Every structure is written in C-alpha cells, then in structure tokens.
Amino acid sequence: MDPSAVVTPPYVAGPFALAPFRALMMAPRLVGDPSSARAFARPYGAVPERLDRWRVRGQLSRDDTPALYLHEYTAGGITVRGLVGVLDVSRRAAAPAERAIFPHEGIHPAQADELADRMTQMALNPAPILLVHRGRSETREILRDVRAEAPLREFTDRAGQQHRLWAVRDDERQALLAEQLAGTRALIADGHHRYSAYLRLQRRAPSTATGGGLAMLVDQDDTPLFLGAIHRLLVGSRYDDVRAAAEHVGLRFQELSPVAAVDALAPDTLVVTDSARWAALHVPVRPGRLAIEVLHEDLVPALARGPHRIGHHHSAEDVLAHAGPETGTAVLVPAPAVDHVLRIVAADRLLPQKATSFQPKPSTGVLIRSLRDV
Structure with missing residues (x-):
C-alpha cells in the first residue's frame, strides 16, 4: 500500500x-x-x-x-x-x-x-x-x-x-x-x-x-x-491557474477588491487571492455537498500547475501571510455547519482531510x- x-x-x-x-x-x-x-x-x-x-x-x-x-x-x-x-x-x-x-x-x-x-x-x-x-x-x-x-x-x-x-x-x-x-x-x-x-x-x-x-x-x-474553517494554500499554483481551472470546470470566478472578496465568503463562495489580486469563486453546491469538496474534487484536479502541496491554516491572517505570486494561492473556505457534517457521514461519505x-x-x-x- x-x-x-x-x-x-x-x-x-x-x-x-x-x-x-x-x-x-x-x-x-x-x-x-x-x-x-x-x-x-x-x-x-x-x-x-x-x-x-x-x-x-x-x-x-x-x-x-x-x-x-x-x-x-x-x-x-x-x-x-x-x-x-x-x-x-x-x-x-x-x-x-x-x-x-x-x-x-x-x-x-x-x-x-x-x-x-x-x-x-x-x-x-x-x-x-x-x-x-x-x-x-x-x-x-x-x-x-x-x-x-x-x-x-x-x-x-x-x-x-x-x-x-x-x-x-x-x-x-x-x-x-x-x-x-x-x-x-x-x-x-x-x-x-x-x-x-x-x-x-x-x-x-x-x-x-x-x-x-x-x-x-x-x-x-x-x-x-x-x-471553524481550515483555509488552504495551494503551494506552486498561481492565481491565473486557479482562474483557468475554475473556468474549465464551469465555476464563476469574479475578480473583486480585497474587502468585497472577503465579504463574499459564504457557504457557496470561496475567496481566492495571491495577495495582489482577489476573487470570489462561486461554487454552486448541491444538497449534501460542501464547497470544500468542490475545491478538492473538481478544482484542484483541473489545475494546470501544482499544487506541489496543500497547506492548512486555521486563520485567514495566517494563510494570507503565506500567499504570494511566487509562493502560492490562498483559498479562504467557509466554516461548515455541524448538522451538515453529520448528514454527510450518515450518508456514508467522508470530507477531505482537515476540512473542520x-x-x-x-x-x-x-x-x-x-x-x-x-
């Protein structure tokens, strides 16, 4: 194995x-x-x-x-x-x-x-x-x-x-x-x-x-x-890589100011940034699925470059401190609800590692x- x-x-x-x-x-x-x-x-x-x-x-x-x-x-x-x-x-x-x-x-x-x-x-x-x-x-x-x-x-x-x-x-x-x-x-x-x-x-x-x-x-x-949420750092993946992957899998990538992007964070919206540019990534989720599952199952496999590894950060401040055009792209993730997690495990499914x-x-x-x- x-x-x-x-x-x-x-x-x-x-x-x-x-x-x-x-x-x-x-x-x-x-x-x-x-x-x-x-x-x-x-x-x-x-x-x-x-x-x-x-x-x-x-x-x-x-x-x-x-x-x-x-x-x-x-x-x-x-x-x-x-x-x-x-x-x-x-x-x-x-x-x-x-x-x-x-x-x-x-x-x-x-x-x-x-x-x-x-x-x-x-x-x-x-x-x-x-x-x-x-x-x-x-x-x-x-x-x-x-x-x-x-x-x-x-x-x-x-x-x-x-x-x-x-x-x-x-x-x-x-x-x-x-x-x-x-x-x-x-x-x-x-x-x-x-x-x-x-x-x-x-x-x-x-x-x-x-x-x-x-x-x-x-x-x-x-x-x-x-x-709470655990945010992601896509090490080695560029902002433009994430945008191209989002478009490839049919997700709406909306460039915004930093304040507007953070304000858009929601159960069906991720925030993407390399510290220089910011976007809201709209992730229509069907019942019983979380935005973080779409990130790992749909978006990450569609990236043209990387990630070399995925970093996990418990605070937005921490992941943003590590993001940059030459280091990696941060993805801010919404916190799931406990009942939503309970429904997922009752349906015989698992979440990506460090999703909660x-x-x-x-x-x-x-x-x-x-x-x-x-």
Whole structure:
C-alpha cells in the first residue's frame, strides 16, 4: 500500500459504551504547560517509569477508584463539558445501521500504526479523543445532578483554560448513563488517527486494556464546540491557474477588491487571492455537498500547475501571510455547519482531510489512562 494513501478507518459497532477507569492526573501547575510534553517524549518505553517518578514528586496523581469523569473546561469564552471514559472499540460494524462512531475524514495507515506503537510502548492513552453527539435531555439531567455536587478538581491551567472535574463513581448513576448512551451515534471531532490506533491495538492483541480507548463525549446541544474553517494554500499554483481551472470546470470566478472578496465568503463562495489580486469563486453546491469538496474534487484536479502541496491554516491572517505570486494561492473556505457534517457521514461519505476545526480542545494532562491499570 502507498504509505501516503488515505483510507477510511473502520466503524465501531454499538451499543455505544464508556467504561469507568482510574485516571492519572497531572498537577494543575503542569496542565497546559508545553514543557509537560516531556512526560510523553522518547524513549516511549521509559514513559511509565518517568510517570512513576512524577507521582513520587507530587507532579502526578492517580485516582484509586474507577470512575467516569465529567470534565468542564473554558477557553476563549467558550465552555465545553464532556463525559470521559473508556470507549468500547471491541466490535466492528458489519452494516451502516450498526455504526456507533462516525469518522468524517480519512487516515494515513502508517500514522495510525506509529501511534499504536507509541501507546503500546508508553502503556498509555495520553489524552481522550473528542466525540460530539446530539444528547438526550434525560442524560443532561443526570449530568446536571453531578454538577450540583462539589467538583473533584477545580483550577486554571498554565494555558489559561479553566477546568472543573467531577468523578461519577455511583453504580446506579453509571448504570443510568450507560442506558441513556447506548444508542448514541457520535462524530469524531478530533483524534481520527488516535481512534484508528485504538482499533489497531485491539486487533493486535485483544484484551481488557486494548478493548477500549480514552474518549470525551460532548453534547453539542448542551455546550457546543465551535466549528471553524481550515483555509488552504495551494503551494506552486498561481492565481491565473486557479482562474483557468475554475473556468474549465464551469465555476464563476469574479475578480473583486480585497474587502468585497472577503465579504463574499459564504457557504457557496470561496475567496481566492495571491495577495495582489482577489476573487470570489462561486461554487454552486448541491444538497449534501460542501464547497470544500468542490475545491478538492473538481478544482484542484483541473489545475494546470501544482499544487506541489496543500497547506492548512486555521486563520485567514495566517494563510494570507503565506500567499504570494511566487509562493502560492490562498483559498479562504467557509466554516461548515455541524448538522451538515453529520448528514454527510450518515450518508456514508467522508470530507477531505482537515476540512473542520472543532474548538476549543482541552489541555493535555487533565485525564490520562494507563493501559496497565485495568
């Protein structure tokens, strides 16, 4: 197989289940500190011993009783809450109706292999993958009762994120949550390659430890994640190349002033610029298709030159700073709606890689799962 190939990760079958675990938790002063990444650095086989030393020094703690955890974090004025546990990945879906977890982009097998190898050596899931779903009111009521109690931890980390954490240990409450969540169909918001690594670990050596992977489930109707765009830089493709390709595939290319072009950005309109010239690229999209799909499936293949690579930028300012007549052409992309993404994955389709940016993501170190502690 071509190591650069992108493939669809397998689908996990329901019922959806999050199991309790004994969390490892970094000391609040270390959460959000870039230097804390050294805990998970090479050599990966030394990570368990390294974390044991951190525990002795008071830099890491271990919860003695397995629990599900309700994690609330606030960043940039956005508050997100998610239920964290060990996602059951032991069953594969044989038919679409059985699917419980929905990826929305493909993965590179070699990268998933590398992550699986790394987790094996570290004997850890260092951080939860991020899942979103449309939750039930009954589930929200249970979690409201949890939040009425005193949090297990409450702190502001080094990156400025505010955190509150509750442990759900009560057997009856865990059983109610399991019943409520069994029919969940969740979208992977962040962590496609880690999700795929979980599946590879389970296939390699099925066990209690590898039958699941750490995940956070966010109710998009309760505390919605912000869904932003990821803009493109067509490196090596000129402005005139993009205009010619647009005309070739029947898209309207309208040259405008910079302000008018940016104002035209819409679900059916992209913005094209090399920093010297600007245009609105009108992309009539049929129902169930996004403008970014037209860009990748129709426009890019029709280019007469390049791109040598496609750069991905989370802000318009960043991609515009890299655009130029001799470097590449920037394409500003509209942000998709969550429901539109959900409809696409329900129709058994994937989006181009890095088509979405769910924000904010929690800082690493709040909740870690040891694969040896099961």
